[in-house]
Amino acid sequence: STSPADHAAVDPAIAARLPELREQYAALQARDLSLDLTRGKPSAEQLDLSEPLLALPGEGRHTSAAGTDVRNYGGLDGLPELREIFAELLGVPVDQLLAQDNASLRLMYDSVVQAMLFGVPGGEGPWSQQGEITFVCPVPGYDRHFAICEELGIRMVTVPMTPEGPDVDAVAELVAHDPSVKGMWAVPTYANPDGSVITEDVARRLVSMPTAAPDFRIFWDNAYAVHHLTEHETPTADAIGLAAEAGDPDRVLMFASTSKVTFAGAGVSFFASSPANVAWFKQHLAFRSIGPDKVNQLRHAAFFGDADGVRAHMAKHREILAPKFRAVVEILTDRLGDTGVATWTEPAGGYFVSVDVVPGTASRVVQLAQEAGIKLTPAGATFPYGEDPRNANIRLAPSMPPLEEVRVAMDGVATCMLLAAAEAASA
Numbered sequence: 001s002t003s004p005a006d007h008a009a010v011d012p013a014i015a016a017r018l019p020e021l022r023e024q025y026a027a028l029q030a031r032d033l034s035l036d037l038t039r040g041k042p043s044a045e046q047l048d049l050s051e052p053l054l055a056l057p058g059e060g061r062h063t064s065a066a067g068t069d070v071r072n073y074g075g076l077d078g079l080p081e082l083r084e085i086f087a088e089l090l091g092v093p094v095d096q097l098l099a100q101d102n103a104s105l106r107l108m109y110d111s112v113v114q115a116m117l118f119g120v121p122g123g124e125g126p127w128s129q130q131g132e133i134t135f136v137c138p139v140p141g142y143d144r145h146f147a148i149c150e151e152l153g154i155r156m157v158t159v160p161m162t163p164e165g166p167d168v169d170a171v172a173e174l175v176a177h178d179p180s181v182k183g184m185w186a187v188p189t190y191a192n193p194d195g196s197v198i199t200e201d202v203a204r205r206l207v208s209m210p211t212a213a214p215d216f217r218i219f220w221d222n223a224y225a226v227h228h229l230t231e232h233e234t235p236t237a238d239a240i241g242l243a244a245e246a247g248d249p250d251r252v253l254m255f256a257s258t259s260k261v262t263f264a265g266a267g268v269s270f271f272a273s274s275p276a277n278v279a280w281f282k283q284h285l286a287f288r289s290i291g292p293d294k295v296n297q298l299r300h301a302a303f304f305g306d307a308d309g310v311r312a313h314m315a316k317h318r319e320i321l322a323p324k325f326r327a328v329v330e331i332l333t334d335r336l337g338d339t340g341v342a343t344w345t346e347p348a349g350g351y352f353v354s355v356d357v358v359p360g361t362a363s364r365v366v367q368l369a370q371e372a373g374i375k376l377t378p379a380g381a382t383f384p385y386g387e388d389p390r391n392a393n394i395r396l397a398p399s400m401p402p403l404e405e406v407r408v409a410m411d412g413v414a415t416c417m418l419l420a421a422a423e424a425a426s427a
């Protein structure tokens with residue numbers, strides 16, 4: 001994969017292409033397109049893969065394997081048979097895994113809120129009563145992680161991403177001396193947006209680095225654990241196990257969901273951590289809910305059968321998604337490959353391609369695309385407060401439109417990237 005680099009190598013000849021690129025852009029605008037590469041949503045074709053869920057569990061089937069009536073209250077941990085399937089896939093002990101309602105983002109939000117209001121095991125009381133609280137935010141990253149911090153008044157400091165996950169030297173330096181650094185975000189597998197995978201070495205360092213705060217937590221958002229775009233099923237580093245080995249078992253909170261396995265609005269979410277953190281999470285959860293939607297969990301368990309059922313199902317997603325990602329990379333390579341105008345990632349999984357354009361031009365690229373009927377994620381969205389200091393990063397999400405539209409949109413986006421670079425070089 002291509003790692004983001006500086007753009008010293010932009011071909012100065014790009015300025016000479018300005019008139020030609022303006023013509024190309026005018027032709028693009030004349031096509032009156034209406035295309036959207038903004039958010040990582042599954043396509044209708046992908047949602048159709050899970051259509052049988054709508055008929056499950058089916059009338060008369062409302063009893064769990066253990067004999068409980070899933071229609072009724074209770075069962076705060078979630079349905080054991082579904083937890084078993086996902087414990088295997090997520091590589092965690094089943095008794096340290098909770099199955100909850102439809103959004104892992106809510107579990108992340110609740111975890112941070114609980115830490116702010118009540119503190120965490122091994123800590124010194126509520127974070128909100130300890131002055132300024134800081135989170136380490138690897139960039140480019142997921143905008144909704146940053147939005148949680150922003151909403152709760154948590155200061156964000158950034159570290160760069162590398163192909164092996166967050167720059168662990170930079171993280172270790174930040175957490176070592178400043179006790180206000182209580183947390184960090186991490187997407188271990190096929191990160192949003194750069195597709196990087198945290199190696200076992202990096203994971204080991206993240207869970208064992210000395211931290212000034214005694215109650216430092218890694219919010220390990222395993223959103224794309226089973227979302228492979230190739231036949232190679234990249235394993236996720238076992239951060240919870242490694243943290244226990246390193247003597248700080250409570251450092252890692254893991255989140256996952258079936259949002260991009262079944263239905264993005266009606267899946268099942270998961271929380272996993274040390275026994276102490278699971279007890280802490282449940283203790284507060286119990287005030288909020290008498291139990292999760294076990295009917296939905298039973299329907300998911302019936303649909304998958306077992307972990308191999310999930311793997312087979314994900315292979316069908318891959319067949320739909322992989323050609324779209326190939327198209328993105330092919331078109332970027334064809335149109336920009338030898339210009340130095342951009343670098344991009346070639347993810348082996350997940351939902352995004354991360355592109356770095358000529359510094360200073362990302363917002364112009366997004367504007368040009370918008371005015372040609374191609375919606376892109378706003379420039380800066382992958383940084384805290386929506387501010388990319390280099391104005392260079394653009395997140396592409398090719399999952400939703402049909403393949404042919406992805407091709408048309410990407411060709412247009414390439415034109416916009418070239419035009420913005422030519423404008424900047426001529427200014």
Ligand code: PMP
Nearest residue numbers: 103104105142192221223257259
């Ligand atoms: N985490 C990451 C990294 C994501 O990209 C997304 C979806 N865009 C989510 C979490 C949201 O997950 P959920 O639907 O389970 O809330």
